[in-house]
Amino acid sequence: MPTKEITINMTKVRTSYIGSLFSIFLFSSLLIATSFSNAQSIEEQQPISDPVTDYMNAIDNVEAEYSAYSPELSDLYLGLGKSLYSRQEYSEARQAFQRGMQIERVNKGLDSLSQSPYLLSIADTESFMGNWDNSQKALENLYSINTKAYGQNDIRLLPVLDKMLDFYLNSYDERTASGGYANLVISEQIGSKIYNIMLDDMPLDSPDAPARYRRLGSLQYFIANHIKQHGEPSESGVSFSTGGSARRSDATTSHMHFRRGKMALQKVVESVVQQEDSTERDQAIAVAELGDWYLVFGQRFSAAEAYQLAYDVLETAEQPELARAELFEQPRAINFSLDTPPDNNKTPADQLEVSVTISAYGVPQDIEVLGDTENLSKEQLGSLRRQVSGQRFRPKLLDGKAEAAPHIVFYDLPAPKG
Numbered sequence: 001m002p003t004k005e006i007t008i009n010m011t012k013v014r015t016s017y018i019g020s021l022f023s024i025f026l027f028s029s030l031l032i033a034t035s036f037s038n039a040q041s042i043e044e045q046q047p048i049s050d051p052v053t054d055y056m057n058a059i060d061n062v063e064a065e066y067s068a069y070s071p072e073l074s075d076l077y078l079g080l081g082k083s084l085y086s087r088q089e090y091s092e093a094r095q096a097f098q099r100g101m102q103i104e105r106v107n108k109g110l111d112s113l114s115q116s117p118y119l120l121s122i123a124d125t126e127s128f129m130g131n132w133d134n135s136q137k138a139l140e141n142l143y144s145i146n147t148k149a150y151g152q153n154d155i156r157l158l159p160v161l162d163k164m165l166d167f168y169l170n171s172y173d174e175r176t177a178s179g180g181y182a183n184l185v186i187s188e189q190i191g192s193k194i195y196n197i198m199l200d201d202m203p204l205d206s207p208d209a210p211a212r213y214r215r216l217g218s219l220q221y222f223i224a225n226h227i228k229q230h231g232e233p234s235e236s237g238v239s240f241s242t243g244g245s246a247r248r249s250d251a252t253t254s255h256m257h258f259r260r261g262k263m264a265l266q267k268v269v270e271s272v273v274q275q276e277d278s279t280e281r282d283q284a285i286a287v288a289e290l291g292d293w294y295l296v297f298g299q300r301f302s303a304a305e306a307y308q309l310a311y312d313v314l315e316t317a318e319q320p321e322l323a324r325a326e327l328f329e330q331p332r333a334i335n336f337s338l339d340t341p342p343d344n345n346k347t348p349a350d351q352l353e354v355s356v357t358i359s360a361y362g363v364p365q366d367i368e369v370l371g372d373t374e375n376l377s378k379e380q381l382g383s384l385r386r387q388v389s390g391q392r393f394r395p396k397l398l399d400g401k402a403e404a405a406p407h408i409v410f411y412d413l414p415a416p417k418g
Contacts, residue, residue: 052087055080074103074114081121090129097121111145120163127171132179135171136186139164155201158194165190169222169338177230184223191219195264209271210286213264217293220261221336224254224297258297261336265290280317284310284327288394292334295362296392304402311400328397331358331407351410354388360402362393370408380414387411 059076066072077100084093101118108114123138142160150156168183168190175183195216202209265286272278272286291306310328317323353371356364367388373381388411396405 051083052080055083069103069106071103071107074100074107074118076100077103078117078121081118081125085121085125088128090125094122094125094129097125111148113145113149115145116142116160120167123167127167127174132175132182135167139167153197153200155197158197161190161194161197165194165219169219177226178233181226181230181233184226187219188223191216192260198267203274204267204271205274205276206271207275210268210275213267213271214289215338217261217264217268218336218338220257220264221293221296222338224257224261227254227257254297258293258299262290262293265293280314281323281327284313284317284323287313288327292392292394293336295394296334296336300361307394307397307402308400311397324397328394331362331393331396331405333409334362334392334394351412352384354384354409354411356388356407356409357404358393358395358407359404360395362395362402364388364391364393365404376414383414384411387414 055076059073059080062070062072062076077096081093081096081100084090084096097118101115101122104112104114104118119138119142123135123142126132126134126138143164146157146160165187168187172180172183194212198209198212202212269283269286269290272282275282287306287310291303291310294300294303294306307328311324314320314323314327352369352373355366355368355370357366359365367385369376369381369384376384388409391409393407395402397403
């Protein structure tokens with residue numbers, strides 16, 4: 001065959017081969033695109049997963065394969081209850097928690113500690129339904145099974161007492177003044193139990209001790225402040241069984257809360273001193289907080305002594321004058337909140353700047369709202385002034401002695417009436 005003819009035939013073969021490859025590539029691309037489109041269509045047709053339905057199906061499967069009291073069911077009922085709770089289906093959630101707890105009791109005993117998460121969830125759910133007595137019963141049951149496991153005064157009770165205290169304090173705002181007071185009566189009894197356990201079983205050098213004692217002091221301030229605002233009912237009708245007398249003493253007054261809070265804050269000072277990494281600054285802050293406590297309860301002489309001691313503690317600190325200026329050169333708002341204290345350095349645009357003079361006794365005077373107040377009503381300005389007047393401050397200290405000083409503070413804009 002001539003060379004020219006062979007070349008022409010080879011060119012035809014090559015062209016035909018390339019065309020076949022292109023056809024295969026095009027077909028494959030169309031097939032992939034069709035498959036992807038079908039997969040998207042199928043995925044879109046799939047129902048969105050519902051946690052409640054998923055838990056109920058899982059429960060049915062376990063019951064069918066094993067039994068109605070299979071140990072695996074308790075966790076499934078806990079998950080079901082939480083899913084129902086998140087949908088605000090509280091009655092159904094309570095039933096799920098109760099069923100899970102019942103399964104725990106059957107498998108692990110009537111006093112099993114594994115019931116704890118169910119009892120806490122039941123208490124929370126009952127509170128959202130307004131069944132406060134049932135919440136209390138669930139928490140008393142929680143306390144009972146823990147004391148049976150550990151005894152009345154074991155340090156291992158602290159975590160469960162913490163959870164119970166959190167419940168009563170967190171639900172305080174959801175209640176009326178009398179209902180909130182009932183929460184505080186129980187909170188105080190729980191706090192007293194925590195305090196006694198710490199005295200017996202928690203060494204002062206424990207890293208947890210300062211924060212725990214501080215919280216107990218703040219609890220007493222919270223209770224005293226409630227009494228100041230709403231008064232103290234002659235008979236609360238509420239008690240919490242922690243092994244002692246359920247009757248509330250008539251001597252429980254704001255002065256009693258002052259004394260209990262003072263004892264807790266004195267323990268803060270002792271425990272801070274005992275900390276392995278404690279600094280003079282840490283110790284000065286703890287002593288100054290005790291001075292703040294005296295001041296807000298009108299114990300001016302004791303406050304002055306505590307402030308002088310806090311000032312003197314820094315004598316041996318690194319750069320003592322700098323430390324003293326940082327802590328005591330300017331007045332500071334006194335805050336015994338149970339929550340995280342606000343950041344006093346923030347000055348957001350939606351806050352009002354207020355000029356005051358803080359007296360040697362921590363009282364705001366010469367209150368003047370700075371900036372544009374044209375958009376504020378007289379009621380809003382009056383509310384702001386009352387808020388500033390009611391605040392107490394740690395005064396400026398010069399050579400350890402309190403003296404009056406000008407100060408700038410920032411407050412949230414008062415909400416308009418109506």
